[in-house]
Amino acid sequence: MxxxxxxxxxxxxxxxxxxxxxxxxxxxxxxxxxxxxxxxxxxxxxxxxxxxxxxxxxxxxxxxxxxxxxxxxxxxxxxxxxxxxxxxxxxxxxxxxxxxxxxxxxxxxxxxxxxxxxxxxxxxxxxxxxxxxxxxxxxxxxxxxxxxxxxxxxxxxxxxxxxxxxxxxxxxxxxxVENQRWADTRIPALLDTPASVRFISAEPLLGPVDLTAWMPPISPVPASGAPESWADWTWPGWVPADVRTAVENFWSEDQGRSPAHWIRNMHEQGAPAFGATLSMDDGFGQNPPQIVGRYVHAWNNIGRLVLDGDEDREFAYTSFSRADRSRARGIDWVIVGGESGPGARAMHPQWARNVRDQCVAADVPLHFKQWGSWGPAPFIVRVCAPDVGWQGTAEELAAAKADSEARGATHVHTGNWYEEDGERHYWLHEIGHKPWSLERVGLPAGMEPIRRWGVYAAGRELDGQVWDGFPEVAHA
Known part of the structure; x- marks a missing residue:
């Protein structure tokens, strides 16, 4: 075990x-x-x-x-x-x-x-x-x-x-994949390797990573961000007028539907990513020929392939399977984690959140393994300069100490600096000690407060949720 x-x-x-x-x-x-x-x-x-x-x-x-x-x-x-x-x-x-x-x-x-x-x-x-x-x-x-x-x-x-x-x-x-450089180097090689399931391990995550090139979002915007009416929707220029009309008519307000219903249907059906270039069936029936185009979801498992440079027609009718979705996505599973042990390098909480958001948008299962030795602090304490001590109230100080002791933190507060009106401000590092900037461990400006909890105290929750995702299907 x-x-x-x-x-x-x-x-x-x-x-x-x-x-x-x-x-x-x-x-x-x-x-x-x-x-x-x-x-x-x-x-x-x-x-x-x-x-x-x-x-x-x-x-x-x-x-x-x-x-x-x-x-x-x-x-x-x-x-x-x-x-x-x-x-x-x-x-x-x-x-x-x-x-x-x-x-x-x-x-x-x-x-x-x-x-x-x-x-x-x-x-x-x-x-x-x-x-x-x-x-x-x-x-x-x-x-x-x-x-x-x-x-x-x-x-x-x-x-x-x-x-x-x-x-x-x-x-x-x-x-x-510990940072963007190694994502750009290793992931293309992985995609060129025959595999039933392809995954990446972003552990220890040492920098921000954008995976959307290999995990494109299923929908152009999240359902929560979709407008209530097609009148407020903006199509990309590459989508032909006939395709726009067909989608808008099916998901029209007259039918009790909306752009948000269309987007939710993409995720429910496991559609290929909107705008992904794929080789898919040209038409329906047994053994239809394959054709290359950019995918636009219509409804259920039906879509349109927008053809590039075809003088005879602008798009083709197509249907999809989970294999088509996998080919559009490339990555089937993502593991994320921070580093633990002596001298552990801290993981910016936003790096983990960004990967999570990319996984959710692409319907890729995420397994958040751990924060590592460092994890988010529940509140922010700011000071105006490195030589200024604690500026919170006595009640805030007591709460900070109690919270720290309860979770076994080895430091009460850590933080970084931020710019405001041309002046650099600092977040307090440790109560009773001189503030310290997390620039020492290579974290960028805009860092939110974190603490060195230790791996067990830091736990596995990302914004209050445990992410225990595993891949469900293999490539065809």
């Missing part, structure tokens, strides 16, 4: 790693590996031997990766279905892991379709290269034959040279 909220079990057929990006800087696995290397049980100690080292800068990986063959078949003996995080103490696509060993890991996944495997990597390029390689797929098939146990139903046809279901439907592939 594991304390990771988005999985049931960890499976580590390989251990050891090295750092490749800022998200690795305070990797929990380094300390865990160091502790386990000193475990009195010889097999545990051997599994982690040589993977860590003490340097002038502190504890670090050595770059050595240990391959633990005897752990490969562990999932074959788990009878109860479970979600399995693969290589939580390493990276399956690390350069020191041979492709043959990776093929063995995938063979075990193929032999255990009752389990769901979650593979998370920062080595996006190698993942893309291997899983697009037919030779690697055949290698997985060979090892699946060798490992096959008659008690386990395979998800492949032994008489074929290739899997009948590839990518494996029970293998979710994800990339770590």
């Amino acid at each position: 594991t304390k990771i909220s988005w999985t049931d079990e960890t499976w580590n057929p390989a251990t050891g790693c090295d750092r490749v990006s800022p998200g690795c800087d305070r990797c929990y696995a380094i300390t865990s590996a160091r502790i386990r290397a000193g475990n009195p049980h010889p097999k545990v100690a051997e599994a982690y031997a040589g993977t860590t080292q003490r340097t002038e800068a502190g504890l670090d990986w050595t770059g050595t990766v240990n391959l633990i063959e005897e752990r490969l078949e562990i999932p074959l003996h788990w009878r109860k279905p479970r979600r399995v995080f693969v290589n939580s103490m390493s990276d399956l696509f690390h350069a020191q892991v041979p492709s043959e060993f990776i093929a063995k890991v995938f063979a075990v996944m193929a032999l255990t379709p009752r389990h769901t495997y979650q593979v998370l990597t920062k080595r996006h390029a190698r993942m893309r290269s291997l899983l697009n390689n037919e030779a690697f797929e055949r290698q997985v098939l060979v090892w699946a034959h060798r490992l096959k146990d008659d008690a386990h139903e395979p998800s492949w046809n032994p008489g074929e040279r290739r899997f009948t279901t590839w990518p494996l439907p029970n293998c979710w592939l994800g990339v770590s």
Whole structure:
């Protein structure tokens, strides 16, 4: 079992790693590996031997990766279905892991379709290269034959040279995204990788991330922001007049409907994103031809494809399935979390909220794992300059102390500065001490008050709600 909220079990057929990006800087696995290397049980100690080292800068990986063959078949003996995080103490696509060993890991996944495997990597390029390689797929098939146990139903046809279901439907592939730079680098590679479910882990989230390029909103505006009348609605210029008329007539006030009803229908039906460029059915009936266009929702599972550069017609009639929606979206699941442990870097609450809002707009399930060591403070205390002390009332001071003690905060207040009328103002950091700006941990101006609670006290609620989303469907 594991304390990771988005999985049931960890499976580590390989251990050891090295750092490749800022998200690795305070990797929990380094300390865990160091502790386990000193475990009195010889097999545990051997599994982690040589993977860590003490340097002038502190504890670090050595770059050595240990391959633990005897752990490969562990999932074959788990009878109860479970979600399995693969290589939580390493990276399956690390350069020191041979492709043959990776093929063995995938063979075990193929032999255990009752389990769901979650593979998370920062080595996006190698993942893309291997899983697009037919030779690697055949290698997985060979090892699946060798490992096959008659008690386990395979998800492949032994008489074929290739899997009948590839990518494996029970293998979710994800990339770590700690800031926009690494989102822009890793997510395109993930989308180029065959996968039944694609996900991202924005943990630790170290900066604002815009995912809308890969998770476009289902509707042009939220239903709550839609006007009551079409007279107050503004269509994008690329939507043809005939398409506008058809939508407005069906969702007209005469029918007891409105733009808000139209938008809600998009979300209820699981429509592709408004304006997404897709290859979809041209018309209805059996085996309609495919055509490329920009999607506009009509009603239920019916839409219009706006054609670009077609002299004969402006749009086509089409219908959609969940597979069309997935292709428009790209990302099936998002995990968000802040960093914990000594020296943890703080996550701006608005960064988490922005990702949440993007997920809600795109109908992508969100799993908010944790705030980490830092979390939002429930109120703001402002001071006029760094050398000015507490300026609240005695009652506010008592309430601040009581709240802090009740939740175990190690600091009463933290904050940042803001500009007003050309003057810089500060939010108080710690009662009885000189105020301190969170610029030290790289947070931007406009930071709202946060505190160093500790991971358990900070909790998992985002604006009063626990987000425990999981993907529901796989790509076709």
